[in-house]
Amino acid sequence: MARSVWGSTVGKKTIMAVSGLIMLLYLVVHMFGNLKIFFGSGQFNSYAHWLRTIGEPFLHYEWALWIIRVVLVAAVVLHAVCAYQLSRRDQRARPVAYAHKRPRASYATRTMRWGGIILALFIVWHLLDFTTLTVNKNAQPGHPYENVVATFHTWYGDVIYIVAMLALGLHIRHGFWSAAQTLGAGKATRDRVLKGIANILALVLTVGFISVPVAVMTGVVS
Numbered sequence: 315m316a317r318s319v320w321g322s323t324v325g326k327k328t329i330m331a332v333s334g335l336i337m338l339l340y341l342v343v344h345m346f347g348n349l350k351i352f353f354g355s356g357q358f359n360s361y362a363h364w365l366r367t368i369g370e371p372f373l374h375y376e377w378a379l380w381i382i383r384v385v386l387v388a389a390v391v392l393h394a395v396c397a398y399q400l401s402r403r404d405q406r407a408r409p410v411a412y413a414h415k416r417p418r419a420s421y422a423t424r425t426m427r428w429g430g431i432i433l434a435l436f437i438v439w440h441l442l443d444f445t446t447l448t449v450n451k452n453a454q455p456g457h458p459y460e461n462v463v464a465t466f467h468t469w470y471g472d473v474i475y476i477v478a479m480l481a482l483g484l485h486i487r488h489g490f491w492s493a494a495q496t497l498g499a500g501k502a503t504r505d506r507v508l509k510g511i512a513n514i515l516a517l518v519l520t521v522g523f524i525s526v527p528v529a530v531m532t533g534v535v536s
């Protein structure tokens with residue numbers, strides 16, 4: 315059963331849809347957590363500490379956080395592998411290039427592949443920056459608020475983050491609607507609503523995430 319799902323095009327699209335929705339749920343929660351930075355270092359650092367104590371005393375320190383990380387890594391890997399394999403199948407099915415470009419394809423659709431690569435590279439950077447503190451020269455272990463401010467006081471930190479969030483917005487705009495179609499939620503009568511929800515989600519998440527580096531750059535958060 316699992317092999318037949320993995321081997322079929324429909325199965326791979328379903329895996330992509332489900333893994334994408336898992337990541338979308340995480341992004342919504344993550345964005346709201348990030349916005350706590352506007353309430354000061356005490357609130358933001360307390361939130362970061364709470365993430366490590368979720369489930370105590372039933373779960374040990376950071377266990378819940380590691381469970382979330384494992385689920386997210388699995389979702390990212392499955393999403394990326396299925397996307398690559400579907401792309402390869404599509405290329406093999408149509409080895410001859412189209413005589414005419416399809417003008418109906420949206421900008422987000424045409425850039426999904428590059429957007430995915432940008433986001434994959436950003437995830438690596440993000441972990442090295444805020445989790446391992448490897449690329450953040452002014453990082454202080456145990457001080458997440460100060461580390462965020464330190465990162466966004468650098469021009470390259472701002473550029474990397476903002477470019478990645480713009481790519482994320484385009485990815486969500488197309489990906490949410492595509493996932494809805496794959497999971498059977500899309501119908502002619504619902505397409506406008508689903509596309510509207512996709513646009514709103516993309517806009518809210520993009521603006522929400524980008525607001526943090528902009529606030530640091532403008533001195534609203536310091």
